[in-house]
Each structure stands twice: as C-alpha cells, then as structure tokens.
Amino acid sequence: MYSDNSLSRDIENVRQIPIVSTMLEVVCRTTGMGFAAIARVTQDRWIACTVRDEISFGLEPGGELPIETTICNEIRDAQQAVIINDVAVDPTYVNHHTPRIYGFKSYISVPIFLKNGDFFGTLCAIDPNPADLNNAKTIGMFKLFTDLISFHLHSIEVIEKSNETILDMNRQLTESRDENRQYQHISSHNLQEPLRKIRMFSSMLIDAAEAKDTEKAKYLSLKINASAQKFSMMIKDLSDFSELKDTSFEPVDLNKIISDVCVQLKSELEEKSVEISVTQIPVIQAVPFQMEQLFYHLIHNSIKFAKKDDTPIIDIQAKVLSREEILKVIPTARGIEFMEILMEDNGIGIEKSQLENIFDMFSQLPYDKTQKGRGIGLSYCRKIIRNHNGIITAQSESGKGTRLRIILPMSRN
Incomplete structure (x- = not known):
C-alpha cells in the first residue's frame, strides 16, 4: 500500500524530469495520436503524472481514473506492453470495457520499470481513430522513452538520498556539538x-x-x-x-500515555485544580517508556510554573502534517508522515532571553525561587524527541504562558 505522500512524491519526481513534455509531444507527433500521458499505477490507483491532451480527453496532471476501468491495470499484472491499432478488429480487446468507457480506437501503453525492477507505471497514448502503432519505430521510441524516465527517476532518487544523508549528518553533528557544549559547560560550571x-x-x-x-x-x-x-x-x-538512546520501537497510543501520566501526577493536578484537555492523538511508532518520560516532564513543568492566582490550564492538540508543512521544518522527511503536537499552558511563561537555554541540562529559570527540580526535565524531553528524529521548539513570554511545538514521525524508516 502506498501513502498519499509517497504517491505525491512520485508524481512530483516525474514532473521534475526536464524532457517529459518533449517526450509526450514527440509521441503525439510521431504516432498521430491526440492524447499521451505518463501514469503512476499501483494496485488500486491510476494517477496522471503529466499529460498532453489534443483531443479534449479532459484529464489533467494529478487527475485519476478508476484503476479497474484501465488497461494499465492489466499491464501492471502482466508487465507487458499493450498495443491496439484498431480496437474494432482487435481479437483481444474488441469487447473490452476500457475502449467502450473512454471511446478510443487506438491505444498503446508501455510499462515503466524502476532500476530495482519495481513496476512504476506506464507511458501511454490513445486516440479516437485507428493508428499504425505496431511497428519497430514506434515500439523503439516508447522503449527509449520509458528507459529515460526510469533513468531520471533513479537519478532524482540518488540525489534526494544524498541530500538527505548530508542533511541528516549535519543534524546529527549539530546535535552532537550541542550536547558536547552542554557537557563542557556542566563540567566547568555546574x-x-x-x-x-x-x-x-x-x-x-x-x-x-x-x-x-x-x-x-x-x-x-x-x-x-x-x-x-x-x-x-x-x-x-x-x-x-x-x-538515553534508541531502544525498541513499537506502536504507542499517546492518549493512553498522557492518561497514565495524569494518574501519576494526580495529587499535583488536584492540589492546583489543573484543567487539562487533550485532543485525539494518532498512534505512532515510538519507545513507550521514553514517551511516558516526555509527557511526564512536560506536564509536570506546566504544573510547577503555574500562576498562583489563576486556574492552571493545559491544552494539548495534535494533527498530522501535510508534506508541504513538514518539509519546511524537516527537509529529510521524505516519504514519512509526521504529526505535530501543540502543548500550551497559561503559566508564568518564560522570558525571551531564557528561551535558548531552557533545553540545557541543569538550566533553571532565574525566577524559579522554589528550586524544586534540578533543571533536567526539558533537556530529557529534547533528547527523547531527537531519539525519535523529531524536533521541539518553545514560544513564550513572561506572564503569558508557554507554547511547546513537538514534531514527531508517525513511523520508522
């Protein structure tokens, strides 16, 4: 099964190929056919990546046809090209439902295989009139074009993976430098x-x-x-x-995790009459114990830094991010779904000058007169989120509460 994000990436990769429009124009000019397309074909989807339509067929890039109405459905299974010069006299397809549905008489569709041998889709063309397609020139041209498409898709994948590797190495180096900086500061000061x-x-x-x-x-x-x-x-x-490293990942119900944490913090929540609301959060692949630590520290912090004269309110909301939203913050998120958790409270807030330090080990706010903790909670939270290839950021102003944004992958690579 393919995710919408994965299919969208495949379609976009085809569109990135510089010569696809030229290919479709040459197909139409050489064969005399009025419609040509490159289609992404899966077990249950037929999606047009790019099209050339001179007969008002009505299909645009990104448009879909029901997979069961297409011959590409059969081509995917047989992994063989289908060529029809004139459906009226073709013994195999004269009574086939696809020509009747779409009103074409000539048809050609050649499978596109990726470099690893996987079936990707088809390069196809149709026309309401008969055509002379079953000749060496046409077949050779389609084979050349499908090979070029496969080559370009492979090149794009190699480049993307290389970029991802570089970005991931930079991220790991940045995180390593940050932890080394903290260790040096702790050794020299704390x-x-x-x-x-x-x-x-x-x-x-x-x-x-x-x-x-x-x-x-x-x-x-x-x-x-x-x-x-x-x-x-x-x-x-x-x-x-x-x-605190990666361990065994498994499906984790974060709603249950938060519920369990609230039971652990029941006395503190009741003592300050904390109002906490949680929207439905999707199940993710994670380390259960680390997720429990994460939300324990986050909720405990909100309770600890609540205002004395106001009813403490903690609001936790979650949503699945679109591909465009996630790529803005995590460029290496190719093919993986991410979710965003927003946790907001109405506590005493954090001065902007302190926001850069709140995730450091043993950091304590200058106005934390209670000194109940050791300043490790949020540093644990960031380490846990980094272990899960996510990010955490904070927005706050003194006296106006704190808003934490957590982005986590919903599955593993």
Whole structure:
C-alpha cells in the first residue's frame, strides 16, 4: 500500500524530469495520436503524472481514473506492453470495457520499470481513430522513452538520498556539538559548584574541629553531606542522560500515555485544580517508556510554573502534517508522515532571553525561587524527541504562558 505522500512524491519526481513534455509531444507527433500521458499505477490507483491532451480527453496532471476501468491495470499484472491499432478488429480487446468507457480506437501503453525492477507505471497514448502503432519505430521510441524516465527517476532518487544523508549528518553533528557544549559547560560550571562548597565546608569543619565547636561541626557536616548528595545526583543525571538512546520501537497510543501520566501526577493536578484537555492523538511508532518520560516532564513543568492566582490550564492538540508543512521544518522527511503536537499552558511563561537555554541540562529559570527540580526535565524531553528524529521548539513570554511545538514521525524508516 502506498501513502498519499509517497504517491505525491512520485508524481512530483516525474514532473521534475526536464524532457517529459518533449517526450509526450514527440509521441503525439510521431504516432498521430491526440492524447499521451505518463501514469503512476499501483494496485488500486491510476494517477496522471503529466499529460498532453489534443483531443479534449479532459484529464489533467494529478487527475485519476478508476484503476479497474484501465488497461494499465492489466499491464501492471502482466508487465507487458499493450498495443491496439484498431480496437474494432482487435481479437483481444474488441469487447473490452476500457475502449467502450473512454471511446478510443487506438491505444498503446508501455510499462515503466524502476532500476530495482519495481513496476512504476506506464507511458501511454490513445486516440479516437485507428493508428499504425505496431511497428519497430514506434515500439523503439516508447522503449527509449520509458528507459529515460526510469533513468531520471533513479537519478532524482540518488540525489534526494544524498541530500538527505548530508542533511541528516549535519543534524546529527549539530546535535552532537550541542550536547558536547552542554557537557563542557556542566563540567566547568555546574559540577564545580557543589565541589567548591564541599572544599569550603571541609576547610571550615577542620577549623571547627580544632576549636572543639561541636554544634558548628555538626552543621558543617550536614552541609558537606548535602553538597555531596547534590554532586552525586548530578553525576547520576548525566549518566542517565547519556544512556538515553534508541531502544525498541513499537506502536504507542499517546492518549493512553498522557492518561497514565495524569494518574501519576494526580495529587499535583488536584492540589492546583489543573484543567487539562487533550485532543485525539494518532498512534505512532515510538519507545513507550521514553514517551511516558516526555509527557511526564512536560506536564509536570506546566504544573510547577503555574500562576498562583489563576486556574492552571493545559491544552494539548495534535494533527498530522501535510508534506508541504513538514518539509519546511524537516527537509529529510521524505516519504514519512509526521504529526505535530501543540502543548500550551497559561503559566508564568518564560522570558525571551531564557528561551535558548531552557533545553540545557541543569538550566533553571532565574525566577524559579522554589528550586524544586534540578533543571533536567526539558533537556530529557529534547533528547527523547531527537531519539525519535523529531524536533521541539518553545514560544513564550513572561506572564503569558508557554507554547511547546513537538514534531514527531508517525513511523520508522
């Protein structure tokens, strides 16, 4: 079965071939036939990629014919050309339903095979009058043209795959550089802070011990222990983050995932009387545990940064993106369906100057006075989404809530 996106890409690839219009003109001029087309033919679809119509047949590029009404349906199965000089005297097709439906007397259709041997479609022509088609010149011309179409389609595919590989390598390099930047910052700054406190409190503890100040020694011991615990937790978080890799993908019902997360966060949701609405989200191929982590952190963040005096509202909507929409943001999305999830809240929002940093490890908003978390939630979210070949972006203003846009593939390559 072919997706609409896949068929649209095939049709567009044919249109990209520079000489297709010339081919169809030569077919009509050489054979004297009034209509010629290149068709994409599958088990259940017949779609005109490009046409030349001099007899007002009425079919335009992108137009479809019911597959069961065409002879191309039989050509796909037999993988042999069909040539009819005059249907009235043709023993095989004189009573065939296709000439009766479309009113032609002459017909020629030659299969187009891709370089890997797969059947793609046909180069075909019809006319309401008889024609002399069963000759070496005509057959040779059609064979040459179908070979050229196959060659060009192969070239386009090679170029597209090369571009995809380059874009994917650039994306992976960018992501790798971003993570390396974060690790360097964490090593130089975040991890140094608890170590500095351990050294400082240890020095003070020695002084307190020499002064036999028991109470101060106990106090400083607790401080050292707290800093050591923080350092240990940061190391564990880094280890967990680095090990957050692709695992087994399977069909995942995100509606159930979100429902399960809401059960886990039930006390927090009830405590702040959070109103949460979720539209129907399509099933996707994903790692279930990572999807659960993703929505846990996202919803938990919205609860944490809710306004004190307003009823917190979380709205989650989803839609399948069109090919045009997805190519604007993910040029390597060839042949794959993607969906968009928009998650919006009415919380305290994020200052624009902080938006670039919210996905970094251990980043905390300057006005997060509670310091309940360790600043890892959104960095986990981005890592999970990257593991699934998606993207996440944020829009926000201080005091006006936050809107997260998540784009995820619905299937795997």
